[in-house]
Amino acid sequence: MQQDFTSRRSSSHQVQCARRDALRRLLGASLGAWWLPHVSHGQSAPALFRIPTREQQLAAVGPLDKLPLVEQRAFEITDDFQTIRAPKPADWLAQHKERRQTFESFQRTPRNIPSSIANTIYVLPLGAFIEGKGPALTDLQEFAGAYFGLPVKMLPGIPLESNKAITRRTRDGTRDEELVQYLSTDILKAMLGHVPKDAFCVIGITMEDLYPEESWNFVFGQATYADRVGVFSFKRYSPEFNGEEWNDETRRRMLRRSCHVLVHETGHMFGITHCTWFECIMCGSNHLGESDSRPMHACPVCLRKLHSSAKFDLVARYRKLLTFHEKHGFTDEAAWVQKRLQRLGTSH
Template sequence: MNFSFRLSLPLALLSCGAAYAVFTTPTKQGLEQAVGPLSGLDAKTRRAFTDAGEFQAKKYPGVLDWLTQHEEKGQTYGQYLASRANLPDASRRKLYILPIGTFEKGLAPDLELLRSYTAAFYHPLEVVLLPAVPDKEVPAQERINTMSAKKQWKSTDILGWLPKKLPADGYAMLAVTMTDLYPDENWNFVFGQASLRRRVGVFSFARYHPGWAGEKPGAATGTLVLRRAAKVLTHEMGHMFGIQHCIHYECNMNGANHLDEADATPMELCPVCLRKLHHAIRFDPVTRYEKLQRFHEANGLEAESQWIKTRLTAIKAAK
C-alpha cells in the first residue's frame, strides 16, 4: 500500500548523530525546467505557469524541517506526466470530505468553509461534505497519549475502513477529525495518513488550535485555524492526484514536519504544481483564481486575497 505521511518526528530521532538529507536550493534554470516548455498554450494559461517574481524559490531548510529529515528528489512537470497518475474521469469527478467524531465550535474549523475553499481550489470538481460519523461508530483502536493525556485513534485502522465509505462517483475522499491520531505504538502522534492507490486519507485538526498547547485564543485564532486546516486539506488532496512534495518553490505542496514550518508555507500552488493540477482537472486559471480570491476576501485572509488580485491582473493582461 502506498502511504503519504504528514508527520511530526519525535525529538528523540533528531539526535546530533542523525544523518541529515542534503538539499540544494533550485536555480532559475532549474525552476524553468521543472515547469516545462510553455509553447502551444494560450497567453493566459501560459502566464499562469510563469513566475515573474510572484513566487519564492524553495528556501534552505532548518535542522528540524522536512527536507532536512527527508531526502526527496522532487517531481518536475515532465516527470508528473510520465508517472501516468490515476486521474478523475467521467464517472469519478467528486471529492468527498468525511467528518468523523465531534467538532466542537470554537475549537474546530468551520467544515462548510473548508468545503467551499476546497471547491474553489479544485474547481471545476464538485466537493461534497458528508454527514459526520459519530465517535462510537469510528472503527479504530483508542489510546490515551501519555504526553498530552488526550484520546487518540489509530490512523491505520481508519485508513483500512475508508475505501468502503468512498462513493462510486468519488475520485477521492479525506476523513477529517478533531481527535488526535497515531499510526502505531512507537509514535507520539501523526497529523495524518493516506493511501494514494485507494485515494483515501485521514487527517486530524486537533493540534491546529492554540488551545492544544495551552495558549489562550485571540482575535485571530479563528482565521489561524481556518488557514491551517485549509492548507492541510488541499495539500493532502493534491497527493491524491499524484502530485508529490514540491522542492522547487515555497508552495502548498511542500512537506512539513511541524506547525511552524506548515504555517510558513503558502496556501497557493507554485507554477510547477499548478501546471500538474491543470493537467489533472483542466481548470480555467482566471476562474479558479477568482473563486479563491473571493473566498480569501470574505474570510479575512487579506494577504492571500491581495496576492491573488495581483496575480489575476497579470494573467488577464497576458496577450
C-alpha cells in the same frame, strides 16, 4: 510555548525503521503520511539539499510556448513565486530526501485523474466538530472547491468513540492531561466502506488525535493513494492544544492551517509529490512553524500539474480563491491572488 512535534523513538533504531517500513507497506502507495522523526539539532541531514537554479525551475515547469496565453501567464515564473529556501536543521528537507518531480516526470507517472464518472472530492467528518471549537466544515468545503475546481461534498460523519472497529488509546498529554488517540490505520480501513461511486477521493477530517502504531506519539495524518482515502487531524492546530484562547485571530489561524493541510494532502491524491522548487503549499513540513511559513498557493510547477488533471478555468479559480481570502481576512493571500489576476490580464 514550544510544541513537541517529535514521535517517540523505539529502543532500537533498526526496530523503528522496520516498523516504519511495515507501516508504509500496509498503507500501500502512501503519499500523504506524515511521520515525524526525532530531531537532533546536531544530527547530520540525510542529504544536502541544493537550492534549485532558475534553469532547473524553468525545466521543471516545462515548455509553455504552445499553450494558450492565459496558461502561459499562469505557469510563467515571475517574482510572485519565491524560490524554496534552505532548510533549517529541524525542517522537512533537512530530515527527508525528496526526489524532485518535474511537470514532465509527473506526466509520466501513473496517477489518479478525475473522470466524468469519478470527479468529486468528498470530505468525511470523523467524530464531533463543535461550532466555534474548530474550522467550519462549510469553509473547508468552499476552499477545497475553489482550489481544485472540482465538486466538493460533505459525507455524513462517522462516530469514533463508539466505533468498535477503531482502536483507541489514552496517554498523558503535553500538559499532564489524558489524551485520547485513535489508530489511523483502523480509520483508513473503516473509510473504505464510505467511498461513493463518483468519488475522486475521500478525505477524512477529525478534531481527535491520531497515532499509526504503538511506538509513535502521534501522526498528523495518513493517506492511501491506491485506495484514494486519507485521514487528517486538526487536533494539534487547535488554540486549546497549544495553550491559547479562542478568539478571532486564533480561529483565523486554525482555519488557515486546516485549509492548508486539506488541500496539501488532497494534492497528493493527484500524484503531486512534495515541492522542492518554490515556497509552495505542496512543500513538506516537519513542524507547525514550518507549515505556517508556507503560502496557501501553488507554485507554477505544482499548479501546472494540478491543472493538467483537474482542467479548471484558471481565472475563475483565482477569483473564487480571492473571494474566500477576502471573506476570512487572509490579506496577504488576497493581495497575492489579485496580482495573479492582473498577470493573467483580468481584474477581479
